[in-house]
Amino acid sequence: MKIGFIGLGIMGSRMAANLQGAGHELVVYNRTQGKADALVENGATRAATPEEVAGQCRLVFTMLSTPEAVEEVALGQDGFLRALPGNSLWVDCSTVNPSFSKKMAWHAKKMGQRFLDAPVSGSLMPAEKGQLIFLVGGDGADLEQVRELMDVMGKAVVHVGDHGQGAGMKMVNNMILGQAMAAFAEALRLGTSLGISEEMLCDTLLSGPAAAPFLKLKQPKLLSRNFSPEFPLEWLHKDLHLASITAYEQNVALPSLQTTKELYALAKQQGLGEEDMSAIYRALLPDQAK
Amino acid sequence: MKIGFIGLGIMGSRMAANLQGAGHELVVYNRTQGKADALVENGATRAATPEEVAGQCRLVFTMLSTPEAVEEVALGQDGFLRALPGNSLWVDCSTVNPSFSKKMAWHAKKMGQRFLDAPVSGSLMPAEKGQLIFLVGGDGADLEQVRELMDVMGKAVVHVGDHGQGAGMKMVNNMILGQAMAAFAEALRLGTSLGISEEMLCDTLLSGPAAAPFLKLKQPKLLSRNFSPEFPLEWLHKDLHLASITAYEQNVALPSLQTTKELYALAKQQGLGEEDMSAIYRALLPDQAK
Amino acid sequence: MKIGFIGLGIMGSRMAANLQGAGHELVVYNRTQGKADALVENGATRAATPEEVAGQCRLVFTMLSTPEAVEEVALGQDGFLRALPGNSLWVDCSTVNPSFSKKMAWHAKKMGQRFLDAPVSGSLMPAEKGQLIFLVGGDGADLEQVRELMDVMGKAVVHVGDHGQGAGMKMVNNMILGQAMAAFAEALRLGTSLGISEEMLCDTLLSGPAAAPFLKLKQPKLLSRNFSPEFPLEWLHKDLHLASITAYEQNVALPSLQTTKELYALAKQQGLGEEDMSAIYRALLPDQAK
Amino acid sequence: MKIGFIGLGIMGSRMAANLQGAGHELVVYNRTQGKADALVENGATRAATPEEVAGQCRLVFTMLSTPEAVEEVALGQDGFLRALPGNSLWVDCSTVNPSFSKKMAWHAKKMGQRFLDAPVSGSLMPAEKGQLIFLVGGDGADLEQVRELMDVMGKAVVHVGDHGQGAGMKMVNNMILGQAMAAFAEALRLGTSLGISEEMLCDTLLSGPAAAPFLKLKQPKLLSRNFSPEFPLEWLHKDLHLASITAYEQNVALPSLQTTKELYALAKQQGLGEEDMSAIYRALLPDQAK
Structure with a gap:
């Protein structure tokens, strides 16, 4: 049975290639067709619309950049969800907000389909x-159906809980990611203002227990001022925005998150949205040091 | 030659004990005498005032809680600095702000003494x-004089640079520490509001690259709501305050820091100042969940 | 011709009563029927559903608390919009976000109706x-059709511009409202901590040019700690949330707004959502002074 | 009897001129001598040092930009305080923090002098x-001694309370001033992003009750982008910084203030410190609109 894969950007293209490499037949769709x-x-079938994907599969992965994009391919005019055979499984790997995932689960169920949020x-x-x-x-049994495929694309699978809680876990993970990055950028900014070199700051702070391990990967970008995107700043900003909306829905106050989010907004406004998230450092620098 | 040690709180008492354990003779002073x-x-000589310490040593360590406390023992009415023999060495291990360390270095030099900031x-x-x-x-030669003693109390020595830069490095380290703690508390808060358990959140987030390693040590405190102080919240708040003052002096904007600092201020205002810094989580919880 | 009025809460009930007092015949609907x-x-016709309103009018006012509520009465199962005679006019006085107003204008046009956002x-x-x-x-000609009715309910009409810009003006007005209130509460908090009385602070600050005029109306609430709602805190929080979403849509960074919003979120989390917006002061007070 | 006046900047020069205009003999000092x-x-006596002022007066006004500057002229090497005849009166009109004013009152008393903080x-x-x-x-009797002179320079005198409380009132006044300015700038930023003109926004918002009256004076600067300083942004930033320090001393959390302060810090970092405080708007604009 073929596997549908919709969304072939930075992430989706690699995930789909790994599935293909493991011998799975794919039906693929991407808005910008060239990315397919x-x-x-390598043998995948190209679909002209999301709906066409649904005609050939009972299992569809989606990997898109925003909730709006997910809703469009699933429920829009040429959406795949209503076109799938009954009791098919849709696995959404996009980073979206939990209430959106719950809404998608609800739509899927109403149309006789099954759903997993699996960012x-x-x-x-x-x-x-x-x-x-x-x-x-989502449901444990649904997860078991695709666990083998996830093992092809990943090294671990965490069954967080019910619909929306996978999305929730991803969202809080990106919250601490974004705040660690911004805090480190501010630390570099203050430290260098005192005459300590960026190298000394990175070497000392990144070998200590207060720095998140992923920051080591950002050190070359920070020192070289080459912020080629690994995780674009505007995506992180979007994730923090979704966290902010979720906090509102859940009646939860998150002051630090909000200010950090706005720092990324300032960076985006300065034209740094498509650079790596670590370009938040550039946004903090005075003009002459950028 | 005896070594002076002033300030025997949570940290200073352990550091002095390690020096003593390695066979060094100490002259000790603490405002609350019982702590000595x-x-x-175990053989240390008790001094009645900081000045008395100076009469018996050419090397003095200080480990105090605030710049004000350091200034008092060094330069106050019974201060030790003017009473030291010429060309003595004062090593201040307190966590203070860089401009204060520079000022102390200046006073020491004016009185013919040497100084290291060594938080x-x-x-x-x-x-x-x-x-x-x-x-x-501070000066590399001065550091060499006490490196052996530092090796007794610690596992590593980083010569960051000039006077004030040791203090600066400590300050920026505590900035990322405080922000990682607050961000993680906010992540727990949002995650649990979505129905994900604290255990699941800790297990998942703390095994990933976005979480600072020290947070693993806080997990038991967070889960048990037993915030017995390892690093009191009010000390961390003080450090963030000193960073804020330093940012002002250096004409540097640090938005994320400021909001996080204020979150700790809210916690302190709620009476959590003497609990562990991880009690910031309690400050974010609604009343019934504290 | 009868006028439809949907949404009879604190605001809507007074506005409708003024229309009625000026001799206009109303068809009214409110989810909680007793409010009608x-x-x-006094002579108004009660409609059982929003749709029923549409059967008797060619002009409908709506005054509801959230975009979701507006969407439900306009476009939901018993929504009025598709049931109106062609070329009717819908005037939405609710405080909503500009992109939502634009979307409503789009729906209205698609159904052959006219729309004004008129918060x-x-x-x-x-x-x-x-x-x-x-x-x-919205359109100036549409405004002229209802200007007389607006003059009954109000003292001024500002034609801000195109669809969504009425909503936009209201939103930015509430931004400065919410920030003035929070800033004044913080000023009271700091001032009283210095031993200055609340009366002295209010009398001095409120007679100066730095205080927004509306704050004078809040003085009795602040001094008496009786925060009976004139403008409920949770409504203001909602408005700041909509501003935050709009800022995201517009790629605009608003750091001060975000933190102030989160202060209201903290207040809401403390159970102050249904009190007056001035209860933000209570949220800042230590427990014993609340 | 002559009156001493130290500090002849934007404010002090006008205040002194008014005293002179009312017939009072002045002894004046300013670090940059030309300003005198x-x-x-017009007849004032020039003093070469603050100390020289003290030799000719029993009443000294100071109007300086920072606590450090006040401390220098009062207690520094050529300070006036110890040189004054006993029981003289020092009136400090500078905008400083309350704990600093209290410290000055303490020094004055110790030297047998009287003190008023009178920003x-x-x-x-x-x-x-x-x-x-x-x-x-400060003391009511001391105030009575200079009330007539204050009436020459001002239109009202508020006896707030004890030493430091005059400074405290000024500080909280500037808190709401700075926050109203920043909130208005953010409102303009968001409103114009929605296509509403700056004129429409100013005209509408500034005629409503949510806008502080002083903002009307800023409208021409905002619209013309001519931010010639009436109240320099860096002075306001200093005042917010002093408020932040005071909040720390008083164990008070002020989240909105802190973020607003940091917005001014960002503006200062962009080189806008010497422009008017309303230049905070420029800091929020994208590059092409500045």
């Missing part, structure tokens, strides 16, 4: 190497 | 086990 | 006294 | 026109 070319050359932890390199971590919300 | 008893029983990274347990990291600002 | 009783006793500035007392200010987005 | 020329030409509300134009408001902390 490599997979198609992944890890960016470009882990996606390429099949080292992602799947954070899954 | 154990050291005195330590690590809290109660590392202090007890001699596993601190010294972050040193 | 007084108007019905009002002013709370309970101005609503009762017919002293509201209408901030209108 | 106009007063000296003024109002900037350049009110200073010139003798329309300042004096916010006074």
